[in-house]
Amino acid sequence: MRAVVLQDHGEPLAVEDVERPEAGPDQVVVETEACGVCRSDWHAWQGDWEWVGAQAQPGQVLGHEPAGVVSEVGEDVETLREGDRVAVPFTLADGTCPHCRQGHANVCETVLPLGFTSVAPGAFAEAFPVRAADYNAVRLPDGVDAVDMAGLGCRFATAFHGLAHRADLSAGDWVAVHGCGGVGLSAVHVADALGANVVAVDIEDEKLDAASDLGADETLNAADADSVGAETKALAGGGAAVAVDALGVAETCRNALSSLGSRGQHLQIGLTTGEEGGEIALPTDEMVMKEVDFLGSFGMPPTSYDEIFRMIERGKLNPGAIVSETIGLGDVPDRIAAMSEFDTVGIPVVTEF
Template sequence: MRAMVFERYGEPGEVRDVPDPVPSGGGVVVRVEATGLCRSDWHGWMGHDPDIRLPHVPGHELAGVVEAVGSGVANWRTGDRVTVPFVCACGSCAECAAGQHQVCSRQTQPGFTHWGSFAEYVALEHADVNLVAVPEELSYDTAAGLGCRFATAFRAVVAQGRVAPGEWVAVHGCGGVGLSAVMIAVAAGARVVAVDTAPAALELARAFGAAHCVDPGRADAAEAVRELTRGGAHLSLDALGSPITAAASVGGLRRRGRHVQVGLLPAARGAAALPMERVIGWELEILGSHGMAAHAYPPMMELVRSGALRPDLLVSSTIPLDGAPAALAAMGTAPGPGITIIRPGADGRN
């Protein structure tokens, strides 16, 4: 098969022929019809993830067709249209037994713990636990964005953030995760303040229903959020992942507000200096959010199916596999608004 491979961190990869994957007893091989280009892939390419071993094939947001099935798989057949959370759970550890597959202690992650979906085919483990059916009316491009950014935002806003109608929600960083969070919070009846330095990202946030937009290059983000919401956000998300955005997210909360950290904070960048005296004095909640289990997809999928949520509107561009090396490298300096989808199929099918 053809895949994008990199052999050194931070140096351009190349698309070349590599051996086809084979399914494990409980796993499947999926023919990748669409895969998202995510900032997490860029972090892995830069060497920020200890699970990656070189040479490596990135990619963790995917949708496609089951091509081969392991002997122990009960619920899936070749030809099934599927997607998968970026956290593939084992299904048998204590966390999985409690239904918390997104923090499985033996999790695997395509594109991190093993070769990923910037390829024509990808192997996935524990298929009966992790695969999610993609309905015929949902395009592969749309489904690919669900496994990381949209599902992550959905759980961060709805489950971890406990959003309620009429609340103020601040979203710091309006890339794929942030714009997903804006859309989901608005659909839940919340009022949203979107924070980003890119005019195009703020324009999309406004189109998706944000009540206010803030450019932190022009104004103090935390102060602006407090002023616009008359006291601070009830819920705030750092969807980018930097010490500056994390601190601004906490600083923009009202008393007893809730901060959800979604964006990764690599150790190489240093820890975020959160205003812990305010966390204590105002009884703020600091929460993490890490993807979403496959069994938790049905409510989100129903909202997508009904048209209440439109993840298809987040797809801003599509590129062939040959364009993946340059696009991945550009994520560090010019990630662009929305979601870029890679189509590995040589015929550009979708």
């Protein structure tokens, strides 16, 4: 079958013929209907995240935002059947560790990141396997489009989990979103759906226009600002209650922190590049004196997906609104390379395999 394979870090990706997966006893094989192209794929291509033990190696099949149809079911799988349409989180859990049993499978003790390790080949492929399928493969509601769900496994779910579960966000609070790529636009849309007021910050007017369409009340082009933090803070009525760094570089992280009011909450969604190497210097004393909370959001437990589905059913969330284009598998290498120049808007989704 065809798949996008990492050749070497920073070298052009290639579409190759690879062996088709077979379902182990607790697994299903999913025929990929759609898979989002995410900045995390760019990180994998660049060789980032060695510092947290998550560096993808040459030969890795990439792709971690899939939706598709179950085509093969392992002998121990009880809840899924061939033909079921499913979404799959990128944080493949074992379903049995203490975190999983408490509903926090996204931080499972033996988590396998889909598309980042050889034992969890990714979904830029005609098909991919899912371990602990009874736990990880989430059946899609009737009528839900696979393209709309293609960001659910990573960007949209991470933004939702961060704002709905990690942050203490109330209707009418101000949320400042720094960086309006796929996860940033998802955060704008989710914050608006949860009743917050939103300031969107980026350096590209096209992305800020997209943020406005998704519910941002105010926008700020950081390239034109003398002090991004201070100007965002002013737009947010004197300080945001929640500030999101949706990019993961030192500048956006510190800008987000400086846009908070006292007792605000910083939500870190973006992961760092090789330049930061996993560490960013923070204004610790100011955070202490303002009683600022620093929170992380990493994926979302599959047991919580029904919350998103209910909001979609009621018309309050529309993940498909962040999808910018549909592409073929052969377009993936160029789309990922374009992320080096931040030259993508929204979520490109692969639909032709």
